[in-house]
Amino acid sequence: MTDAFFTLYQGLEREGPGEAADVAWVADLLNLPADARICDAGCGSGADVPALLMAAPQGRVTAVDSHKPFIDELLVRVDADPRVTAYAGSMAKLKGPFDLIWSAGALYFLGVEKGLKSWRPALAKGGAVAFSEPCFFTDTPRDAARAFWDGYQTTDQAGIGARVRAAGYQTLATRRISDAAWQAYCRPLQARIDALRPGADRELSAVLDASQAEIDTQKRVGDETGYLMSVVRPA
Numbered sequence: 209m210t211d212a213f214f215t216l217y218q219g220l221e222r223e224g225p226g227e228a229a230d231v232a233w234v235a236d237l238l239n240l241p242a243d244a245r246i247c248d249a250g251c252g253s254g255a256d257v258p259a260l261l262m263a264a265p266q267g268r269v270t271a272v273d274s275h276k277p278f279i280d281e282l283l284v285r286v287d288a289d290p291r292v293t294a295y296a297g298s299m300a301k302l303k304g305p306f307d308l309i310w311s312a313g314a315l316y317f318l319g320v321e322k323g324l325k326s327w328r329p330a331l332a333k334g335g336a337v338a339f340s341e342p343c344f345f346t347d348t349p350r351d352a353a354r355a356f357w358d359g360y361q362t363t364d365q366a367g368i369g370a371r372v373r374a375a376g377y378q379t380l381a382t383r384r385i386s387d388a389a390w391q392a393y394c395r396p397l398q399a400r401i402d403a404l405r406p407g408a409d410r411e412l413s414a415v416l417d418a419s420q421a422e423i424d425t426q427k428r429v430g431d432e433t434g435y436l437m438s439v440v441r442p443a
């Protein structure tokens with residue numbers, strides 16, 4: 209992550225769309241025990257950690273992200289909560305056992321099949337993975353919807369299910385990340401872009417332009433593409 213990119217995201221609530229209701233939905237679905245061991249893989253600055261702790265109040269959350277400044281922000285956010293361990297590192301090498309591996313908008317950096325395979329040894333018996341993943345919600349996404357994911361091999365719900373199966377997992381349930389979650393992510397991002405615009409250097413301006421284009425495109429094609437959350441377990 210470049211300095212300019214971090215300048216844009218520094219201090220924002222989250223680095224991708226999502227909401228506490230997604231965590232509660234997964235916890236209900238799995239009947240997650242109160243003392244669950246959870247990993248937040250690609251945690252960013254830890255937007256989901258408070259909700260994960262609410263879902264498992266006697267549990268533990270291990271949060272990992274490759275970008276150290278996000279981990280520093282996360283540690284401030286959780287205010288030395290002894291239930292949380294956070295470190296900068298690769299989510300491709302998780303050390304479990306975990307009852308739940310939670311990953312909001314991050315698994316696609318590894319690829320669904322490769323990432324799920326790599327996480328399998330870190331899952332406790334009966335453990336599950338919940339991840340949100342770029343998805344097309346129509347058979348005929350417009351070019352702008354395809355371009356939104358910047359070259360990533362985005363597919364539809366059936367395609368994500370096929371990648372899950374290829375990794376040796378079964379899908380328990382899916383749900384779309386809501387429009388409200390997108391708005392809650394985009395609104396503060398827009399305010400930050402507007403605030404940084406005056407006096408931005410070339411590198412920062414390019415990052416702001418790219419982010420503005422992302423917000424504008426999401427408004428136009430949000431009914432055609434977005435994130436699908438899948439809850440999966442080894443088959």
Ligand SMILES: C[S@@+](CC[C@H](N)C(=O)[O-])C[C@H]1O[C@@H](n2cnc3c(N)ncnc32)[C@H](O)[C@@H]1O
Nearest residue numbers: 222223224250251252273274298299312314317
């Ligand atoms: C779109 S952000 C989502 C962050 C957070 N989960 C959220 O929803 O706000 C994706 C995160 O994945 C992290 N990431 C990407 N590749 C990673 C890797 N191989 N290991 C650990 N973290 C990674 C990035 O640094 C970034 O913080």
